[in-house]
Amino acid sequence: MTQQRQFIDLNCDLGEGVGNERELMPLISSCNLACGGHAGDLETINSVITLATKYNVEVGAHPSFPDRENFGRTAIKISFEELKNSILKQIDLVKESCHRFNIKLHHIKFHGALYNLSASNEDYAQFITRLIEEYYPEIPIYVPFNSAIGNLADGRVKLIYEGFADRNYEKDxxxxxxxxxDAVLTDLNRIFEHVFGMVNRNEIKTISDTILNVNIDTICVHGDTPKAVQILKDLNHNLLNSGIEIKALK
Incomplete structure (x- = not known):
């Protein structure tokens, strides 16, 4: 019998130009800051970290392909050496800001096409694993459960397994x-059932009605999803009423 979790981390991608950070921050326990690749800049990073420290929200870096035109959601042709240099610059922008605020960078979560490629492509999974091993071995990364990077990096870097509240899943x-x-979920009842399945039953029901067995540590609501604030308010209310605390992994 599966033992119910007592807490779950709720995370959100912030600093991406939506401008709803003040509303979102009290409703989450960790955040992922855009750091210049697909969106964001130093001024935005500092502004969001100021809010995060006020609400005791853990701060992570959210690097991507250097591609603002496509918001980092398209795989662009770039060498791994160029990509490495861009990623290091992006992560260090957030890490140095955290240092100025006297907090630690809590995690790294890759964005968009880079996140998806690391989940499905062994070359990208290996590239990212080696980068984290060499430059940030003490910092966990958010990855999908049973993904290419999750399986390859297990035991080599610190992993936090992520699920998505506002997105539907394929059977793979x-x-x-x-x-x-129906890629994006917006109905509050469907979203809570989706999330509660991950948290309470270690399951995800896919768009084809198959069941994936998962082990999820953190759940993301995208900051640019319609009704993101309302979704997070509803999740906070229903999870807490179900005896599940909202808390980041330390």
Whole structure:
């Protein structure tokens, strides 16, 4: 019999130009800051970290392909050496800001196409694993459960397994493409059932009605999802009423 979790981390991608950080921050326990690749800059990072420290929210870096035009959601042709230099610059921008605020960088979560490629492509999974091993061995990364990077990096870097509250899943564990209908969930009842399945039953029901067995540590609501604030308010209310605390992994 599966033992129910007593707490779950709720995370959100912030600093991406939506401007709703003040509303979102009291509702989450960790955040992922855009750091110049797909969005964000030093001024935004400092502003969001100021809010995060006020609400005791853990801060992570959210690097991506250096591609603002496509918001980091398209795989661009770039060498691994160029990509490494860009990622290091992005992460260090957040890490140095955290140092100025006297807090530690809590985690790293890759964004968009880079996140998806690391989940499905062994070359990218190996590239990211080696980068973290060499430059940030003490910092955990958010990754999908039973993904290429999750399996390859296990035992080599610190992993925190992530699920998505506002996204549907394919039967192979990948997210339904945003180009397809019903990729993004917005109905509050469906979202809570989706999240409660991950937290309470260690299951994800896919878009084809198959069941994935998972072990989820953190759940993301995208900051640019319609009704993101309302979704997080509803999740906070229903999870707490179900005896599940909202808390980041330390």
């Amino acid at each position: 564990g990948s997210l339904v493409s945003r180009s397809k209908n």
